[in-house]
Amino acid sequence: MRIAPDGTQSVLGRTSELNGRPWIPNGLALSARAGLLIANMGEDGGIWSLAPEGTVEPFLVSVNNTALPATNFVLSDSRGRLWISVSTRQWPISKAFYPENASDGFIIRVTEDGRADIVADHLIFANELRLDAEERWLYVAETFAGRISRFEVQPDATLGERQTFAELPEHSYPDGLCFDAVGHLWVASIVSNRILRVAPDATSEIVVEEFDRDYVENFRIKWERRALERADVVNPASRILKNPTSLAFGTDDQTVYVGSLGGDSLVTFPSSVAGLPMQAVEALRLYLPA
Incomplete structure (x- = not known):
């Protein structure tokens, strides 16, 4: 769906199944090489490209001759490389909600020439990915570890060892990430219904939340x-x-x-700072009205 500045909406694609199984579009990215890329959280997984006319084609459905499972997120950087997170190799993905099963998430890097490799593994429900302004560090939300990890991006586009960047406050389950213009990382937390802002020194503050103690406690008991x-x-x-x-x-x-996850609209609120500008992608013009 494309939402114009005046709030009007236009559908870009209506695919609901791939190979007879539900297609669950999740993360998306604009790529100069492949247009609009979409991570499929359905059982077939993979990264798919959505053409301007609405057709869906496979872009990356296997790595090292192994089919990709449910795929969470895709991120494009300024050099045309792609960074992809897979939360778990298990299906259904709810099996990875628990510590004894959780450390099988991984990150894929796709180079400018299209070569795909797993560059980080054994993550606890790897979720959204973000690069800092200099693209020196790749950050990942490990949802059921309650932490943000990061990897130093090496000159050859490999990743250094995992570092724990921030352990988040109790009941935080990080999912989505984005940077603001002054280097703070914003984090969306499911379950606790909160948005956090994490400073470069890893201290965090809760920006807004709708915390329901009974709901969180029930979640903990079931967990x-x-x-x-x-x-x-x-x-x-x-x-x-x-x-x-x-x-x-x-x-x-x-x-x-x-x-x-549970809403059918976008929520907005004002911030005291601007966001980190996104990379301008020429491919965006293909998806805009004439």
Whole structure:
């Protein structure tokens, strides 16, 4: 869906199944090489390209001759490389909500010439990825570890060892990430229904939240009993945030836009700072009205 500045909406694609299985579009990125790329969180997984006329084609569905499972997120950098997160190799993905099963998430790098490799492994439910302004560090939300990890991007586009950048406050389950213009990392947390801002020194503050203690406690009890279901994550107790999963800054003001698992609209609120400008991608013009 494309939402114009005046709020009108236009559909770019209507695919609901691939190979007879549900197609669940999740993360997306604009690539100068391949246009609009979409991560499929459905069982078939992979990264798919959406053409301007609405057709969906496979872009990356296997790595090292192994089919990709449910794929979470795709990020394009200034050099045309892609960074992709896979939360877990298991299906359904809810199996990876628990510590004994959780450390099988990984990150894929696709180079400018199209070579794909796994460059980080054994992550605890790897979720959204972001690069800092200099593209020196790649940050990843490890949702069920309650932490943000980062990797130093080497000159050859390999990644250094995992570093824990920030352990988040209790009941924080990081999902979506984005940077502001002064180097702070913003984090959307499901379950606790909160947005956090993490400073370069890893200290964090809660910017906004709709914390429901009964809901969070029920989630914890079910988690300890290994009885969580998808509905426990999707259906929130909050009125507005509804389990926020993604956030981004507007390009012309200091507005934050928030998407959520349990909502059917975008939530917005003003920020005291602007966001880190996104890389201008020529491919965007293909998807704009004539």
